[in-house]
Amino acid sequence: MYPFGGFLAFLFNLLRVLGWIRISHWERFPHSQGNLIIFSNHPSVLEPILLVLMCYKGYLRHPFRLRPISTPDKENYYDQWYWHWLLKFVAVPIDRNDRKKGLKTFIRLTKILSSGGILIIFGEGGRTDKGERFIYSERGNKIRELKQGIASLIKRTNPSVVYVWVKGAEKVMPIVSNGLYTYPRFWKSKITIKIGKTVKFPRRTSREEIIQRIASDLLKLADEGE
Numbered sequence: 001m002y003p004f005g006g007f008l009a010f011l012f013n014l015l016r017v018l019g020w021i022r023i024s025h026w027e028r029f030p031h032s033q034g035n036l037i038i039f040s041n042h043p044s045v046l047e048p049i050l051l052v053l054m055c056y057k058g059y060l061r062h063p064f065r066l067r068p069i070s071t072p073d074k075e076n077y078y079d080q081w082y083w084h085w086l087l088k089f090v091a092v093p094i095d096r097n098d099r100k101k102g103l104k105t106f107i108r109l110t111k112i113l114s115s116g117g118i119l120i121i122f123g124e125g126g127r128t129d130k131g132e133r134f135i136y137s138e139r140g141n142k143i144r145e146l147k148q149g150i151a152s153l154i155k156r157t158n159p160s161v162v163y164v165w166v167k168g169a170e171k172v173m174p175i176v177s178n179g180l181y182t183y184p185r186f187w188k189s190k191i192t193i194k195i196g197k198t199v200k201f202p203r204r205t206s207r208e209e210i211i212q213r214i215a216s217d218l219l220k221l222a223d224e225g226e
Helices: 001-019 049-053 054-060 083-089 100-113 150-158 207-223
Strands: 023-026 035-038 067-068 118-121 135-136 142-144 159-169 175-177 191-200
Touching: 001 023, 001 054, 035 049, 035 150, 049 067, 049 159, 049 191, 049 207, 067 135, 100 118, 100 150, 135 207, 142 207, 150 207, 159 207, 191 207
Parallel strands: 023 191, 035 118, 035 159, 067 118
Antiparallel strands: 135 142, 159 191
């Protein structure tokens, strides 16, 4: 597992040195904290990989306990052989078309957090541009209306939540036609990753309040520095 953590560190820092990704407020990221949800917007198919790379410090220190588990869409990743080999050790695929499988996945995610693990969650239920109903920030940034499952997961496991906003990834790997993607073209546009503050929700917080606060906090982070 340590060699894989070293690979993540090399790739992540190479992208930074080349200027292809920029990290804002890197000091805010809780590198050694478990029972943690990394909550991000989802503009492209790159985030499930980029945010795993971002967790390399914790991975190197505790490669089993602090191994970040991403939650990509099953159709976009696990059903595609060229992604499957890379993500099978660091991802739990989300099947959005089968409720029984969805329940099993929820139980698995609960166990990961309860045992002190790290989850990367995309609460929009898919890429932002595929949504129909949106929530907007004061400066025009947007996310889809969030799914209720994230609130249930937080109520069940009482994790810390750190917000992450990704901007520009949709230009690096856009859809070319019929739902197909080009290969990553990092030289076409810079990806900015903003790190927000880590928060914890009181046990008495309702599911509705959790959803509203997450959406509000994430959009405030999106506007930060713009």
